[in-house]
């Protein structure tokens with residue numbers, strides 16, 4: 662179970678919000694990892710979704726998982742991890758993940774870099790500030806918006 666908090670969630674959007682967890686990368690990762698560590702398959706995962714307004718309420722949404730789903734998640738994850746390794750080690754350039762540029766939380770903070778400034782590092786200096794990796798503690802990138 663993973664606790665998620667939303668400030669507000671209208672009643673008629675609740676079921677849609679819960680169903681978004683039916684196939685959720687993070688939850689599948691938890692299920693796979695727990696299965697690996699404990700040596701027994703995880704059969705159910707799910708969010709405990711807490712809504713803060715108009716009054717605090719919570720709901721647990723169980724999601725059944727099976728070995729096939731977890732195995733497919735792991736195969737997909739291994740491909741992604743290999744890509745990440747290849748980029749980190751300089752064997753490859755990062756690939757734009759265009760399907761994550763806009764989400765229900767809004768635009769990715771690097772929208773301007775990818776969609777306006779053509780990922781040109783010189784142009785990006787007009788909007789972003791480069792930081793040394795050691796100075797950057799908020800995430801995996803060394804570039805932050807200047808504003």
Ligand code: SF4
Pocket residue numbers: 756757758759761762763769770771772773775776
């Ligand atoms: S805008 Fe964000 S999510 Fe989209 S390709 Fe650029 S870095 Fe990736």
